[in-house]
Amino acid sequence: xxxxxxxxSTDGHDPSTGDLDGWVxxxxxxxxxxxxxxxxxxxxxxxxxxxxxxGSYHATYTAYEYVVLIKGxxxxxxxxxxxxxxxxxxxxxxxxxxxxxxxxxxxxRKHFDFVVN
Numbered sequence: 001x002x003x004x005x006x007x008x009s010t011d012g013h014d015p016s017t018g019d020l021d022g023w024v025x026x027x028x029x030x031x032x033x034x035x036x037x038x039x040x041x042x043x044x045x046x047x048x049x050x051x052x053x054x055g056s057y058h059a060t061y062t063a064y065e066y067v068v069l070i071k072g073x074x075x076x077x078x079x080x081x082x083x084x085x086x087x088x089x090x091x092x093x094x095x096x097x098x099x100x101x102x103x104x105x106x107x108x109r110k111h112f113d114f115v116v117n
Contacts, residue, residue: 005038007037007038007047007048008037010035010037010049013035013037015033015034015035015051016033016034016035016036017031017032017033017034018032019032019057020032020034020059022059022060022061022062023057023058023059023060023102024057024058025055025056025057026056026057026058026101027055027056027103028054028055028056029053029055030052030053030054030055030056030057030104031052031053032050032051032052032053033050033051033052034048034049034050034051035048035049035050036048037049043116044115044116044117045113045114045115045116046112046113046114046116047111047112047113047114048111048112049070049109049110049111049112050108050109050110050112051107051108051109051110052104052107052108053104053107054104054105054106054107055103055104056101056102056103056104057101057102057104058099058100058101059098059099059100059101059102060098060099061094061095061096061097061098061099062096063096063114063115063116064093064094064095064096064114064115065093065094065112065113065114065115066091066092066093066112066113066115067086067091067092067093067094067110067111067112067113068090068091068110068111069086069087069088069089069090069091069092069108069109069110070088070109070110070111071088071106071107071108071109071110072087072088072104072105072106072107072108072109072110073085073086073087073088073104073105073106073108074086074087074102074103074104074105074108075101075102075103075105076094076100076101076102076103077100077101077103078098078099078100079099079100079101081100087106
């Protein structure tokens with residue numbers, strides 16, 4: 001049984017290019033690419049890379065997400081809440097009940113880990 005998995009690079013892997021479930025464009029014409037590079041055997045955790053061009057989305061989450069922003073800048077504003085600006089080098093967590101706006105101010109590349117339960 002393998003207890004560690006090194007994630008592959010995105011080279012040679014085709015990304016999904018559709019908008020994520022629960023994400024609705026609210027400004028501009030952003031486009032996203034998602035590379036799922038690993039899924040746990042029990043399906044409770046998914047890891048990968050996500051890229052997005054400038055624009056805004058209203059996002060509705062149903063899973064916890066841990067993020068390390070590799071490139072770019074985003075202003076994330078929970079519905080009725082205070083904006084949080086994240087930029088390259090920042091790590092952050094989005095709770096599974098998050099609803100709000102992601103304004104991508106600079107093209108973004110992030111590493112993500114979704115935890116479903």
